Amino acid sequence: MKKKNDKVIAIAIGICLLVLLLIASIATSSSGKKVKTTTENNNNVPQTLVKNVKLSYDDSYIFTKADDKKTELDLAGLKVTVKQPYISLAAYSDAGYDSYDEFIDYYPEFKGKKVLLVPIKLKNTTAHYIDTPRCIVVDDNNSPLEYSYIDGISKEIDGLEAGEEAKTVDVYVATSFDxxxxxxGNKLWK
Structure with a gap:
């Protein structure tokens, strides 16, 4: 159990570092300069975050051991395809609710907000199990969006067995259509 908790903590730290990487990457991409940004994790150990490769939606990427070293995640051999995120205007009916008000009773975080869906295709190209973290979504103001789970819409998995493929749908609370x-992992789709 301790080993699993250590892995969860390592994943959480990795995700925090990725958010910082994403914000730094977006900020530096607008100036057109390649910049290395230095930050510190919770243990005050300096980490150098290098501007990552940007992928377009529908592009696939297979993670490597080099990616694992940067993120401290074990994703080598995981093929990820992030599909174009979209706002679902029919989320309440897709989730099985008769009205928007009934939906909001169960999911109050969406009151006055929009339901953003992020479809992702995953494939384990290795001969061993791979844990699969959730993606991080940032709006055009460099602010991370709140993750939510909606029964009937969200499709999550914890990991993939050797050779297994899956389609997931992550749900986020959006304030606009921006x-x-x-x-x-350490890759950015836009």
Missing amino acids: PVFVTF
């Missing part, structure tokens, strides 16, 4: 950026 563009978003999606990070998974």
Whole structure:
């Protein structure tokens, strides 16, 4: 159990570092300069975050051991395809609710907000099990969006067995129809 908790903590730290990486990447991409940003994790150990490769939606990426070293996640061999995120105007009916008000009773975080869906295809190209973290979505103001789970819409998995493929749908609370950026591991889709 302790080993699993240590892994969860390592994943959480990795996700925090990825958010910082994403914000730094977006900020530096607008100036057109390649910049290395230095930050510190909770243990005050300096970490150098290098501007990552940007992928377009529908592009696939297979994570490598080099990615694992940067993120401290074990994703080598995981093929990820992030599909175009979209606002679902029919989320309440897709989730099986008769009205928007009934939906809001169960999911109050969406009151006056929008339901953003992020479809992702995953494939384990290795001969061993791979844990699969959730993506991080940031709006065009560099603010991370709140993750939510909606029964009947969200499709999550904890990991993939050797050779297994899956389609997931992550749900986020959006305040506008503005563009978003999606990070998974140390890669950015936009």
